[in-house]
Amino acid sequence: xxxxxxxxxxxxxxxxxxxxxxxxxxxxxxxxxxxxxxxxxxxxxxxxxxxxxxxxxxxxxxxxxxxxxxxxxxxxxxxxxxxxxxxxxxxxxxxxxxxxxxxxxxxxxxxxxxxxxxxxxxxxxxxxxxxxxxxxxxxxxxxxxxxxxxxxxxxxxxxxxxxxxxxxxxxxxxxxxxxxxxxxxxxxxxxxxxxxxxxxxxxxxxxxxxxxxxxxxxxxxxxxxxxxxxxxxxxxxxxxxxxxxxxxxxxxxxxxxxxxxxxxxxxxxxxxxxxxxxxxxxxxxxxxxxxxxxxxxxxxxxxxxxxxxxxxxxxxxxxxxxxxxxxxxxxxxxxxxxxxxxxxxxxxxxxxxxxxxxxxxxxxxxxxxxxxxxxxxxxx
Numbered sequence: 001x002x003x004x005x006x007x008x009x010x011x012x013x014x015x016x017x018x019x020x021x022x023x024x025x026x027x028x029x030x031x032x033x034x035x036x037x038x039x040x041x042x043x044x045x046x047x048x049x050x051x052x053x054x055x056x057x058x059x060x061x062x063x064x065x066x067x068x069x070x071x072x073x074x075x076x077x078x079x080x081x082x083x084x085x086x087x088x089x090x091x092x093x094x095x096x097x098x099x100x101x102x103x104x105x106x107x108x109x110x111x112x113x114x115x116x117x118x119x120x121x122x123x124x125x126x127x128x129x130x131x132x133x134x135x136x137x138x139x140x141x142x143x144x145x146x147x148x149x150x151x152x153x154x155x156x157x158x159x160x161x162x163x164x165x166x167x168x169x170x171x172x173x174x175x176x177x178x179x180x181x182x183x184x185x186x187x188x189x190x191x192x193x194x195x196x197x198x199x200x201x202x203x204x205x206x207x208x209x210x211x212x213x214x215x216x217x218x219x220x221x222x223x224x225x226x227x228x229x230x231x232x233x234x235x236x237x238x239x240x241x242x243x244x245x246x247x248x249x250x251x252x253x254x255x256x257x258x259x260x261x262x263x264x265x266x267x268x269x270x271x272x273x274x275x276x277x278x279x280x281x282x283x284x285x286x287x288x289x290x291x292x293x294x295x296x297x298x299x300x301x302x303x304x305x306x307x308x309x310x311x312x313x314x315x316x317x318x319x320x321x322x323x324x325x326x327x328x329x330x331x332x333x334x335x336x337x338x339x340x341x342x343x344x345x346x347x348x349x350x351x352x353x354x355x356x357x358x359x360x361x362x363x364x365x366x367x368x369x370x371x372x373x374x375x376x377x378x379x380x
Contacts, residue, residue, distance in 0.1 A: 001341055001348040006356075007312050007333035010349060014085075014336035017192055019185035022085055024170030026335050028281075030162045035280035035288070039310025042288035046319050046377045051365030059361050060368040061354065065304065065327060066151055066250040066271060068123065071101040072354045073369055074317055076346075077279075077308050077331035078127035078153070080109030081174070083207055084220060086338035087196045088112065093338055094121035096346035100354070103327065105153050111207035111220060115147045127153040127254065130239060131213055132232055137239065139214035141246050150249045153274070154240065157255030159233050162282045174209075175222040192339075237264055244269045252306075255282075257292055263299040272326075274306045279331055290320060294374070297324045314356025318364065322372040 004010055015023050029036040063073050076097050082089030090112045097104030098121040105125040106117050114126055126149040130137050144152060167173065171181055186193040200207060209217030244251055253265045254274035265273050275293050277286040289309050296305055307320045308329035317328045330353065337349035366372055 001344060004337075004341075004345075004348060004352070006352060007330070007337075007349055010333055010336035010340055010345070014339040017189065017339055018085055019182075019189045019192060021167075021170045021172035021176070021182070021185060022081075022192075024166050025081065025172045026079070026085060026332055028164060028166035028170070029279070029284070030164050030281055031284040033280065034285050035277050035283070036310070037280075038288045039277065039280055039290075040312070042290040042310065043313075043316045043319055045291075045380050046323075047380050048315070048318075048364055049376055049378050050363060051376075054365040054367070056362040056365060056367055058367065059358050061358050061361065063327065063369055065103060068103075069101075070103055070327075072350070072357060073321060073327045074311075074350070074353050074357065075103035075327055075329045076105065076334050076350075077329035078105040078107035078109075078155075079331050079335050080107045081111060081220070082107065082335060082338065083111040083200065084196070085335055086342060087199055089335070089338050090117050091120050092343045093334055093346050094124045096338075096343050096350060097121070098123065099347060100350040102350055102354075105329070106211075108155075108211050109209065110211050111209065113210045114144065114149070118147045118149060122148060123150065125149070125151040125153055125252075126211075127155055129155055129158060129212060130232065130235055130243070132234065134239065134242065136213060137243065138246065141243065143214045145248070151252060152243075152247050152249060153252040153254050154243060155254045155278075156235075156240070157257075157276065157278050157282050159235060163284075164281070175218055175220050178221060178223060237268065240265075240270075241268045254308075256296075257287055257289065259292070259296045259299045262296045262303075262305070266299065266301060266303045270303065272304045272306060273300065274308055274329065275325070276308045276329075279309050290323065293320065293323050293325060314353060314358075314360040317353070317357050318360050318372060319377060321369055322374055322376045324374075 076093050090110045094104050094117050105127045108128045207220045250271040252272040253270050255276050256273050275289040289307050304326035306327045307325040311328050311330050320328050337345035
């Protein structure tokens, strides 16, 4: 792992290891990829204004979220199909986060039963895509609660399937269709084929979508593409209010970019919001979360705002926190780290970004996260 010096370094190695369709799924966005670029560009619109001659010999990067104390403000964002890009990927990432005392969100579009992940790494958060019928929602919530999940994250920015043209061009679909081209991708990527896919088949059988509903979903490899998003189109704030009524633990709503929606989330009793454009994977041209974050603070009140989409460096994390975020979530780089190094890779990636946060706080003249202020930044 020593040759990986930043989160950026994992992607080229993962690209070589993964079949083209899987790499395209992880790396890709939607349509013209405007939002992906905007997410990164947003961080360049702010520069730091450090303070000097402050004793920063002891810097504290810890924070509390929903009654738990974490060592770092950086968490692992939910990523679907993680068990296809690395062996037991969801468990690998949850265990690495547990070892680092970092928050981790398991994706509802995962291929390992949430009960297995929770048994391996209690305290892992769970992210749900709500089914379209109230009865299905209730059944899913009951299952999640029975698994021991404490913090529920509901993603709300995916009412319809996105236009991910890059997936079509790369031959990716969910489920994957068996074909000569797909078989060739496996043969030409033997480390992935043997170390991830065949190893999974031999030890655990064909992966299925396990957690979109209370019951098991379709297999990841199927001649018929049956996975359906159409039943989410009519979901409303009324459904979310019912979720709040039934769910007894912390409830976080992910995928909000509008201050009015932050106010609605607060009014119905949500415990937190993740300001997010889904890493640029949904509506192309949607605003970068960092740019709207300051405008959401009044609507949020005491409810913590968190952020994802485009965060890659400790400096990115500090800019987000200075503008009002409580924590920052990172997705793709941890997926790449798992693909090339398993749990050790994710642990190393968490250490890299954690060290950056600590070092950059010291450089800024700040001894703890609560000391970050908007006037530490200058708009460029």
